[in-house]
Amino acid sequence: MSDISHRPQVPGKALLYRMVMPHHICPYGLKAKDLLKRSGYQVEDHHLATREETDAFKAKHDVATTPQIFIAKERIGGYDDLRRFLGKRVADPKATSYRPVIALFAMTALLALAASYAVSGDALTVRAAEWFISFSMVVLALLKLQNVETFATMFLNYDLLARRWVPYGYVYPFAEGLAGVLMTAGVLTWLSVPIALVIGTIGAVSVFKAVYLDKRELKCACVGGSSNVPLGFVSLTENLMMIAMAVWMALGPVGAGHAL
Template identity: 85%
Template sequence: MKSKKASIYRMVTPDHACPYGLKAKDLLKRWGYQVEDHHLTTRGHTDTFKAQHGVATTPQIFIAGQRVGGHDDLRKFLGKSVADPTATSYRPVVALFAMMALTALAASYAATGSALTVRAAEWFISFSMVVLALLKLQNIETFSTMFLNYDLLGRRWVPYSYIYPFAEGLAGLLMVAGALTWLSVPIALFIGTVGAVSVFKAVYIDKRELKCACVGGSSNVPLGFISLTENLMMMAMAVWMALAAVGLRAGVIHAM
C-alpha cells in the first residue's frame, strides 16, 4: 500500500510555535500520514504564504495536492468533531463535581483509612463550594454581570453580586475545617436559599433561557438543574452542620 502523505505549513519562530500547527501535525501522524513539515520562520514569511494562498490563518494542510485548510478543517476532513466554543455544555460542571468527589474520597482515606465516610460526603460539598468560588473570582466582573441576569437579591442590591463568591468561599473553607459553625451555617443557608429561589423562578416559572454563573462568568453552562443543585447542596450542608452543632447529627446517622 502506498503511504498517505500530507504537507503542513505552520508558523515556527524562535519565540513562537503555533499550537494548532502542533496539533494538526500530531493528528496527521496518528492517522497514518507521512508529514512534510514546512516551517514559516518569520512573520514576513508567514504573511507571504497567506497572501499566496489567499488564506487568513496558519497552519494550512495539503493532502494529495489539495488544500484541506486549517486545524479544524483537518478534523472535519478526517471525520472528527469540531468543538463549538459558543455551544452550551455541562462538561465543566460534571468535571468539577467528579474531581471534587474523588478529592473528598482521597482526603477521607488519608485522614481515616477509609474513603467512604460521612466526612467524605461533607468534604465533597465544602470542597465544591471552595472551587466554585475560586472560578467565580477569576473574573468577578464577568461573573457579576451574568449573575445579575437572574439573582433576585443581586438585582435589588448590586453589591451582593460581588459579595457572593467571597461568601461562598468563606463558608466552604470553614466547613472544610469544621470551624466557626455559627458563621458558616447562616452564610451557606442564606446564599443557598436565595440562589435556589432565584434559579427556580428564572428557569421553572419565568421559563427564561440563561447561562449559569455557577462556574464563572465565561462558561456556557445553561442555568437550570445544575445551578439549583449547587444551591440545594449548600442549604443541605448548612442544615447538616447545624445539626452537628447542637449534637443531633449522631442520631440522624444512626437512624440512616
C-alpha cells in the first residue's frame, strides 16, 4: 500500500471498487462509500459483479480483500485503511472494552425504572432497584446462553466449582436466568434465593481468588464467551449483586414499591 501518512487538503475524486453481486453486497463497501461521501469526496463507484471479476481484481492489485479505495492515483486500501487515512479511529477487535457491560447495565436500569413507572407511576422505587438486579441477571444469562459451550470453556479458567465439576459451567447460565426470572416475579423465593446465593458466593470467591490473590489476567465470561471484558470488578459485581438480592429477598417481602 502507498504511503498515506498525510491527507490531501482538498477532497477530490475517489475510486471505490466493491463487491455488488446478486446474492451479496459487501457491507464494508457500503460503509466506505458513505464515509467518502460524508468526507467530501466524489465517489466513482465500481462494482465487482462476479466472483471471477473480484478474484481478477485482487490478483491485478495484489490485495487480499475488497473494497479497495484509490485517491489521487494512490491505493488507500480497505475500509479500515480509509478510516486511518481520514484520521478516524479504528477499533481494535482484541482490545479490552467495558462498553458491553456499560450498555447492559444502563439498559437494565432504564428498563427497571420504566417498569416501575408503568406499574406504580413512580420510577424511583424499591421495586425498581430489585428489578434492576433481576433484569441484569436475566440479560447476563441470555448473553451466556448464546454460546454455552464457549462460556463454559472460559468459565473453567477461574471458577472453583466448575474445575471440580465441569457440567457446572453449563448449568450456571440456566440457574442464573431462572433465579432472575423468579426474582422479577417475586415468586418461589424458596428456590430463587438459594440458587442466587450459592452461585453468587461461589462466583465471588472464585473471581476474588483468581484476580486479587493469584493476580491472573483473564477474560471475563460474565457477558458471554466472545467478550473482551477483563475478569475482575465486573464479574465480582455481578456475583455480589446476586448475593445482595438473595439476602434482601430472604429478609423480607419483595416489591414493596416504596419511593427511594
